[in-house]
Amino acid sequence: MHGAGGRRRPGYLTAPFLVVCTFYFLVFAAGYQLFPVVPLRLREFGASLAESGRFQTAFMLGSGFGALFTGPLGDRLGPRRVLRVASVAVVGILLVYALLKVRWVFYLLAPLHGLLWSALRTASVAKVGGILPLEHRAQGLSIFGLTGPGGVAVGPLVGLWLMPRLGFTWMLVLLAGVFAVLFALIGSLPREQAREIEGPIFQWPDRSIWGTVAVMGLVGLSFGPMPPYSAQEAKALGLAWPAAFLTCFALGMMAMRGLLALTGMGRRPVALLPGMAALTALGYGLLAFLPGGLARHLLSGLVYGAGYGMVHTLMLTHLMETTPPERRGAATGAFFFAFDATTALGSLGLGWVMQHGGFRWGWAIGTGLMVLCIPVAHRVVQPRVTPAADPSAILEG
Numbered sequence: 049m050h051g052a053g054g055r056r057r058p059g060y061l062t063a064p065f066l067v068v069c070t071f072y073f074l075v076f077a078a079g080y081q082l083f084p085v086v087p088l089r090l091r092e093f094g095a096s097l098a099e100s101g102r103f104q105t106a107f108m109l110g111s112g113f114g115a116l117f118t119g120p121l122g123d124r125l126g127p128r129r130v131l132r133v134a135s136v137a138v139v140g141i142l143l144v145y146a147l148l149k150v151r152w153v154f155y156l157l158a159p160l161h162g163l164l165w166s167a168l169r170t171a172s173v174a175k176v177g178g179i180l181p182l183e184h185r186a187q188g189l190s191i192f193g194l195t196g197p198g199g200v201a202v203g204p205l206v207g208l209w210l211m212p213r214l215g216f217t218w219m220l221v222l223l224a225g226v227f228a229v230l231f232a233l234i235g236s237l238p239r240e241q242a243r244e245i246e247g248p249i250f251q252w253p254d255r256s257i258w259g260t261v262a263v264m265g266l267v268g269l270s271f272g273p274m275p276p277y278s279a280q281e282a283k284a285l286g287l288a289w290p291a292a293f294l295t296c297f298a299l300g301m302m303a304m305r306g307l308l309a310l311t312g313m314g315r316r317p318v319a320l321l322p323g324m325a326a327l328t329a330l331g332y333g334l335l336a337f338l339p340g341g342l343a344r345h346l347l348s349g350l351v352y353g354a355g356y357g358m359v360h361t362l363m364l365t366h367l368m369e370t371t372p373p374e375r376r377g378a379a380t381g382a383f384f385f386a387f388d389a390t391t392a393l394g395s396l397g398l399g400w401v402m403q404h405g406g407f408r409w410g411w412a413i414g415t416g417l418m419v420l421c422i423p424v425a426h427r428v429v430q431p432r433v434t435p436a437a438d439p440s441a442i443l444e445g
Contacts, residue, residue, distance in 0.1 A: 062179065064179050064237055064238070065176065065179050065180065065188065065192075067233060067234070067236055067237060068172055068175050068176045068179065068192070068237075069176075069191070069192055069195045070195075070233065071131070071172060071230055071233055071234055072172045072176075072192065072195045072196055072199070073195040073196070073198050073199045074199065074226060074229070074230055074233075075165075075168050075169070075172070075199065075230065076195070076196045076197075076198070076199025076200055076203060077198075077199035077200075077202045077203045077206070077226075078199075078203065078223050078226045078227065078230075079165060079199070079203065080199060080200050080202075080203025080204055080207070080275070080294070081203045081204070081206055081207030081210070081219070081223060082207065082223070083104060083203075083204070083275035083276060084204050084207060084208060084275060084276065084278075084279040084290070084291065084294065085207045085208065085211050085216070085219070086103050086104075086145075086154065087100035087101060087103060087104075087276045087279075087280065088100075088211070088279075088280075089154075089211075089216050090103060090151050090154065093149075093150065093151040094151070095151055096403065097280065097399070097402065097403045098399050098400050098402070098403035098404075100276065100280070100399075101273065101276040101277060101395045101396065101399035102155060102395075102396065102399075103154050103155060103158050103276070104158075104272075104275060104276045104391075104392070104395045105272075105392045105393075105395045105396040105399075106155050106158035106159050106162070106392070107158040107159070107161055107162040107165070107392070108162055108272075108388045108389065108391045108392035108395065109159060109162065109388070109389060109392040110158060110159030110160060110161065110162025110163045110165075110166070111162035111163065111165045111166040111169075111384065111388040112162075112166070112384065112385045112386075112387070112388030112389030112390075112391070112392060113163075113385065113389065114162060114163030114164075114165075114166040114167065115166040115169075115170050115380075115381040115382070115383075115384035115385045115388060116381050116382065116385050117381070118130065118134075118163065118166050118167040118170050118171070118381060119166075119170040119174070119379070119380050119381020119382070119384070120381060121167075122167075122170060122171045122174050126239075127171035127172070127174045127175035127178070128171075128175065128234060128237050128238075128239065130167050130170075130171040131167075131168060131171045131172065131175070131234045132231055132234055132235060133167075134164045134167040134168050134171070135168070135227050135228075135230045135231040135234065136227075136231050137164050138161070138164050138165075138168075138224075138227045139224045139227045139228055139231070141157060141160065141161045141164065142220050142221075142223050142224040142227065143220070143221065143224050144157060145157070145220050146216070146217045146218075146219075146220035146221050146224070147217070162388070166381070166384055166388065169384055170380045170381050170384055173364065173380045174380055175237075176188070176189070176192050177189075177380075189361065189364060189365050193301075193305050193357065193360065193361040193364070194301075194302050194305050194306060197298040197299075197301035197302045197305070197353070197357055198298065198302060199298075200294065200297065200298035200301070201294075201295050201298030201299055201302065202298075204275075204279065204291035204294040204295060205291050205295055207219070207291075208279065208290055208291050210222070259424070259427060259428040260363050260366065260367060260383060260386070260428065261382060261383070261385075261386040262386075262424050262428075263321070263325070263359065263363060263421060263424050263425055263428060264363060264383060264386040264387040264390075265386045265387070265389075265390045266390070266417055266418070266420055266421040266424060267328070267356065267359055267360075267387065267390075267418070267421060268386065268387040268388065268389070268390030268391040268393075268394060269390045269391070269393060269394040269397075269414075269417050270332060270394060270414040270415070270417040270418045270421075271356070271387075271391055271394060271414075272390070272391045272392065272393065272394020272395035272396070272397070272398055272399075272414075273394060273395055273398040273399055273402065273410050273411075273414065274293070274294070274297070275294065275395075276395060276399065277395075277398075277399060277402055277407065277410065278293040278294055278345070279291060279293075279294065281407040282341070282342075282345060284407070285341045286341075287341050287342050287345070288342070289342065289345075292342060292345040292346055292349065293335070293345040293346075293348065293349040294349065295349070296345070296346050296347075296348075296349030296350045296353065297349040297350075297352055297353035297356070298353060299349075299350060299353065300331075300349060300350040300351060300352065300353025300354040300356075300357065301353040301354065301356065301357025301358075302357070303350075303354060304353075304354035304355070304357055304358050305357055305358065305361055308320075308358065316429075317362055317365055317366075318362050318363075318365070318366045318428065318429050319429050320358065320362060321359065321362050321363075321425040321428060321429050322422055322425040322426045322429060324355045324356075324358040324359050324362065324425075325355065325359060325418065325421045325422045325424075325425040326355070326422050327351065327354060327355030327358075328352055328355030328356045328359060328418050328421070329355075329415060329418035329419045329421070329422065330351055330352075330355070331348050331349070331350070331351030331352025331353070331354070331355055331356070332348070332352055332411065332414050332415040332418050333415045334347055334348035334351060334352070335348035335349075335352065335411045335415075336408060336411035336412040336414070336415045337408075337412070337415075359425075363383065364380075364383070366428075367379050367380065367383055394414070394417075398410040398413060398414060401413060
C-alpha cells in the first residue's frame with residue numbers, strides 16, 4: 049500500500065502485529081478496571097485503608113514470581129499457546145471474584161490471578177518482539193507501547209463508572225466476557241512450533257540485564273501505591289473525578305511515547321533513560337508536595353506518566369536489542385519480575401505509611417525512591433568499553 053510520494057506503509061503494521069496490540073490493550077483495560085475497584089470492594093467488607101492495598105500486593109507477588117517461569121515457558125511452548133490458556137483461566141478467576149462475599153478469598157486467589165497476568169504480559173511482549181522486523185523494532189515497540197497505557201487510561205474510568213451502576217458482581221461478569229473475547233482474538237494468530245531448549249524452565253537472568261532489573265525495581269517500589277491509593281486519596285478529598293490521576297498518568301504515557309515515536313529517539317534510545325527517570329521523579333514530587341486536590345492529581349499524573357512510560361519503553365527496547373530470540377521470554381520474565389515484585393512491596397510498605405502518616409508521606413517516600421533511580425539509570429546507559437568491541441555497540445545493561 050502506497051502513501052504520499054510513493055512511500056509504502058511501515059513494514060511493521062501487519063495483521064498479526066495489530067492483533068497483538070489490540071489484545072494487549074484489552075488486557076490492560078480489563079486489568080486496570082480491577083486495581084482501583086477491588087480495594088473499594090474490600091472496604092465494603094470491612095478492610096482498613098492499609099489492608100485494602102494487600103490485594104494488589106498479593107497479585108503483584110504472584111505476577112512477579114510467576115514471570116520468572118511464564119517467560120521461559122513461552123520460549124518453549126510458544127507465546128500463542130500461553131496467551132490462550134491464560135485467557136481462559138482468567139475468565140474462571142473473574143467469575144469466582146464476582147461471587148465472593150468474604151475478603152480473605154480475594155487475597156488467596158490474587159497470586160494465581162497475578163501469575164496468569166504475568167503470562168499474558170510476558171507472552172505478548174515476546175510475541176510482538178518476534179513479529180517485528182529488526183529494522184522497525186524501535187518504532188514498532190513505541191506503537192505497541194501505546195496500547196498498555198491506552199488500557200490504563202480507559203480501565204479506571206470504566207471500572208469506577210460501572211461499579212456504582214452495575215454493581216461489583218455484574219461488572220466482573222462483564223470482565224469475564226472480555227477475556228473470553230481475548231481468547232478468541234489470539235486464536236486468529238498462526239500456530240507456532242514448540243522449541244527444544246535445554247535447561248530447566250526457571251533460569252536466573254543473564255548478568256547483562258541486571259542494570260535493567262535494578263531500574264525497574266526502584267520504579268516498581270515507587271509505583272506500588274499508585275493504583276490502589278490514588279483513587280482512595282481522591283475520594284477522601286471529595287474529588288468529583290476519582291480516576292483523575294490514573295487517567296492523566298496514562299495520557300501522559302501515550303503523549304510522550306507518541307511524540308518520540310514520531311520525532312525519533314536517536315541512534316541510542318536508551319541514552320534518554322536518565323532524563324526520563326528524572327521526569328518521573330518530578331511528577332511524583334508534584335503529587336507529594338503541591339497543594340490542592342484535583343489540579344495536583346491532573347498535573348502530577350501527566351508529568352509522572354510521561355516519564356514513567358518511557359522508562360518502560362526504553363528498557364524493553366534495550367532488552368529486545370541485547371537478548372537472543374531463544375532467551376527473549378526469560379529476559380522479559382526477569383524484567384516483569386523486577387517490576388511486579390517490587391510493586392507489591394511498594395503497595396504494602398507505602399500503604400502502611402499512608403495508613404499511619406497520611407497519603408502525603410507515602411507519596412514523599414515514593415518520590416525519594418524515584419530520585420535514587422536516576423544514578424542507576426546513568427549507570428545503565430554507560431557504554432561498556434572492551435578492547436574487542438566498538439564502545440557504542442555494547443550497552444551496559
